[in-house]
Amino acid sequence: MFRSEYYEAMKLLAANKRLEHGISTNMLGLQKIRDLYKKEGIAIDLWQTSHRIRAVYMCDGGDPSVLVNRSLPKEPRLFAMVHELKHHYCDQKLLKNGQIRCGDYNANELIEKAAEVFAAEFIYPSQEFLDCAESLGLKKGEVTPEEVVELKRACGAPISYKFLQKRLAWFGFINPDEFAKVQFQKLEEEIYGVPIYRQPWFKARRRRRG
Amino acid sequence: MTDIYKRIGQKIRELRTGYKGRGISQDRLAEEMQTTANTISRWETATYKPSVTDLERLARFFGVSITVFFPQGEPTPRINALLSATGDLDEDDLDEVTRYAQFRRARAELKKGKRKG
Numbered sequence: 001m002f003r004s005e006y007y008e009a010m011k012l013l014a015a016n017k018r019l020e021h022g023i024s025t026n027m028l029g030l031q032k033i034r035d036l037y038k039k040e041g042i043a044i045d046l047w048q049t050s051h052r053i054r055a056v057y058m059c060d061g062g063d064p065s066v067l068v069n070r071s072l073p074k075e076p077r078l079f080a081m082v083h084e085l086k087h088h089y090c091d092q093k094l095l096k097n098g099q100i101r102c103g104d105y106n107a108n109e110l111i112e113k114a115a116e117v118f119a120a121e122f123i124y125p126s127q128e129f130l131d132c133a134e135s136l137g138l139k140k141g142e143v144t145p146e147e148v149v150e151l152k153r154a155c156g157a158p159i160s161y162k163f164l165q166k167r168l169a170w171f172g173f174i175n176p177d178e179f180a181k182v183q184f185q186k187l188e189e190e191i192y193g194v195p196i197y198r199q200p201w202f203k204a205r206r207r208r209r210g
Numbered sequence: 211m212t213d214i215y216k217r218i219g220q221k222i223r224e225l226r227t228g229y230k231g232r233g234i235s236q237d238r239l240a241e242e243m244q245t246t247a248n249t250i251s252r253w254e255t256a257t258y259k260p261s262v263t264d265l266e267r268l269a270r271f272f273g274v275s276i277t278v279f280f281p282q283g284e285p286t287p288r289i290n291a292l293l294s295a296t297g298d299l300d301e302d303d304l305d306e307v308t309r310y311a312q313f314r315r316a317r318a319e320l321k322k323g324k325r326k327g
Contacts, residue, residue: 045313049306052299056307057292061318067310087292095290108292115292 003110007117013089014121025128026156030074033081037066042088044081046070055080057087059095064088075160079119086118087111120167124157129167143173145182149191152184161185214323218265218279219256225272226250242271262317266309276309276316 017023021036037044043065054076056067066084068077087095091111132155138147152164161184169176189195196202227233236247236254243250243264252258260268262276269276291307299307 045310047306047310050300050303052303053306056310058290058311058314060290060314063314063318065314067307084292091292095292111292 006110006114010086010090010114010118011121011126013086014118015125017085017089018122018125023122025124028078028123028158030078030081033078036085037081040064040085040088042066042085044068055084057084057091057095059088059092064092073160075158075163078158079123079160079163082119082122083115085122086115090114120163124155124159124163124167126167126171128157129155130171133168133171133173138173140172141174143168145179145184145187146191148179148182149184149188152188153192214280214319215256215259217281218260219254221279222250222260222268223254225268225274225278226254229272239271243267262313262320265316266313276312280316280319 021039023032034044041064043063045065045067047067047070049067049069049071051069051071053067054069054072058065058067066081068081072080094111132151136147136151136154138151148161148164148168151168152159152161155164165174165179166176168174169178226236226239236250240247240250249258253260253264265276265279269278291311
């Protein structure tokens with residue numbers, strides 16, 4: 001199978017799994033993924049690891065489980081967990097046969113990239129992204145950082161700015177490193193204000209309540 | 211109480227009394243584990259069953275592998291895992307993945323032990 005065919009198959013699988021589990025973009029969150037893991041019989045183990053490891057999938061002994069780096073913020077954690085779902089759906093046989101070895105990242109490159117494709121499509125389907133970009137009037141090569149913020153808020157998907165930039169670059173709206181120096185979270189706060197949960201009075205109240 | 215927990219209890223006691231050549235009191239270990247001396251004592255006598263997470267924390271504290279609490283003593287098999295990583299992993303990262311593989315095996319052993327008990 002060619003690489004592009006493999007990736008297309010992953011997109012199709014993502015669409016089918018969304019359908020099977022009744023997933024819609026704006027209702028997708030960590031709780032939904034935890035429920036899905038439970039249905040699939042996969043244990044989740046939050047683990048303290050270095051920033052280099054996001055998640056690990058193991059399934060020997062017919063006992064699938066995923067290590068999740070406990071320091072990951074919400075969106076990257078969700079992405080990593082969906083990434084590992086692809087391994088659960090597609091790569092168990094390879095793992096059981098010992099054809100994949102831990103840490104051999106280069107040798108697993110295709111499998112890993114396919115998992116990224118699966119996760120991206122599962123969390124925020126390309127077509128939904130294109131529809132949203134069109135509704136906001138985004139034009140290829142003319143996207144501003146403020147429009148990226150607008151797009152993130154409008155799309156309703158649980159994604160990070162990094163994810164969104166990759167998507168925009170993939171569809172040719174921006175160059176891959178065009179906004180490398182933009183601090184999107186800061187920009188969003190400048191436009192829309194600091195979210196309530198990050199305001200000092202809210203933090204103080206939370207501390208008081210323990 | 212099943213044999214597996216008796217063995218675990220004995221091992222905890224052995225590690226505690228041999229800690230750094232001088233041993234460590236149940237009170238001190240309890241502090242490190244953020245639990246009570248009573249719990250440590252009951253783990254050692256197999257009155258209470260430590261969870262796999264408790265064993266992992268104990269193993270980290272004593273600087274041993276979680277597998278020491280279990281009888282099989284086989285070398286850790288080659289680890290087959292798929293990782294979502296930001297790039298190449300260093301020795302410490304691979305050690306951590308090994309630790310996780312051992313944690314999984316310990317959990318499976320405890321499950322087996324519970325079924326037998």
